[in-house]
Amino acid sequence: METRHTIDPLQPKTWQIDQIEKGSEGYLYHCILCDEALILSKQQINPRKIKLVFDGTCPSCGFELDRVLGCRASLLPAGRRLLTSLKCRDPELLREPDDQIEYQTRRGSNLPRDVQPGITTGIESLDRALILKTGQFVFLEGEPSHALSLLLCVRATLSQGLDSDVVFVDAGNLFDTYTISQHIVNLGLESGRVQQRIHLSRAFTHHQVHSLIVEKLTAALDEYGARFAVVSDITALF
Template sequence: MGTRHSTEPLQSKIWQLDQDQSSPQGFLYSCNLCDETLVLSKPFINPRKIQLAFSNICPGCGFELDKTLKVLKSTLPPGRQFLTNPVCKDPEQLIEPDESFEAKLSRGSTLLRDVRSDLPSGIELLDQILVLRFGQLVTLQGQASNALSHLLSVRAVYPPPPGLDSDVVFVDGGNVFDAYTVSRHAFSLGLDEERTKLRIHL
């Protein structure tokens, strides 16, 4: 696909386009308010790219494209694969391939078993399943998550190893923080109960 096709001007209104059904099919990007044509392309283009190429402003009516942009299947002129409105200053950016991104989530049961947790709970079976590493965002659900969050908070205050000797920020959106549970865990680890509670910030 050459530059000649990408810079070739496109008729300004939808009704001016020749809809020859025998021609190849493509995608027409236009303004829903004024029928201003923006891009006619054989491959599908992410509408967000169209908005960016036109600074999110329709050249015909001046309205924001995030509210007025529409995409329809349309025919292409013979021998053409990509046409743009003359207002588009950099049409080449529209036909550059997107970098693919694939988000990957790992369940606790699939984490590496030879990795040791940076913050062990002290419960051997749990530490084999839940390997907590620095920089991870971990979500715990269920009734046991409340008790576990208290335990891990106290373990984080505990001197290394196996603790972190760190202050803790406990985000208590559900109003479930229990100072007595913290005191009980601190006592079992031989920590000063009051100092431990002072290092856990609500």
């Protein structure tokens, strides 16, 4: 049977690709924050190409691929050599030789940090930038902040982190139990135990948001011994 040479569409999430049972060995490039599948290839691809065809950001969570691009072994469907996300703007560019592609480089800077975070994302560059510690009030804005908050909810329960329960006040109906489950699986944790440690309250009016934060949040933190709280989309109902 002749091997196909076309570029095929890729399932959007890594867990969907993990369901492939037969095929050939390949490389899956994906977002380590939100599990968005970007490229599945028979051959290794220069990460700079992948950043270029996705304009430098994950098309799902919006984080810079410099920080969240990952690669791992995966199976390709039989006869396929290259599959890309439908959000890839120029799949053919991935086949171009590296010496024929012009890359734009950006100069960045890192400030030295002497403090260690109390809770981490597991993404080193983000952890260096955020330095999340107990006692802080942190405001994150934009679509990527939602994906980050779900990841932190799970990581807050890690014994090598806060080892804490979590209180999540959902003001925008954004809490995603499936994403939580995927983070639990990725971290090799016990699903039931972690989910029992995340305490969810949903608000449907701005009065409920006010009540949950002002009147009930402190009591909930004390009741569950929680050292980490998330209020999602706090302005959505106002």
